[in-house]
Amino acid sequence: IVPRGARGELELGSPEDVAFDQLLTGMFREWENALYQYENGLFDEPEFNARRQAWQGFVRSPGVRAFWERRKENFSPNFRSEIERIIAEFE
Numbered sequence: 001i002v003p004r005g006a007r008g009e010l011e012l013g014s015p016e017d018v019a020f021d022q023l024l025t026g027m028f029r030e031w032e033n034a035l036y037q038y039e040n041g042l043f044d045e046p047e048f049n050a051r052r053q054a055w056q057g058f059v060r061s062p063g064v065r066a067f068w069e070r071r072k073e074n075f076s077p078n079f080r081s082e083i084e085r086i087i088a089e090f091e
């Protein structure tokens with residue numbers, strides 16, 4: 001499901017799409033938490049940058065971008081800003 005979802009090949013609302021959506025929701029929540037911990041001094045710069053690099057690669061996928069556009073309002077303003085910065089970097 002993940003490769004097809006990342007490529008944007010899943011039919012919206014299909015069982016596979018719902019599973020992909022739930023997986024991404026969990027992943028993005030973990031990322032949101034990592035940003036929160038970094039902002040509160042619990043991650044140092046190298047630790048956070050390693051995570052951010054992983055985000056950069058993943059967010060480039062069309063299916064992940066489509067998920068983000070549908071769900072971004074469900075995340076904190078600081079996290080939304082961070083992901084939007086990452087997207088702007090490669091556009």
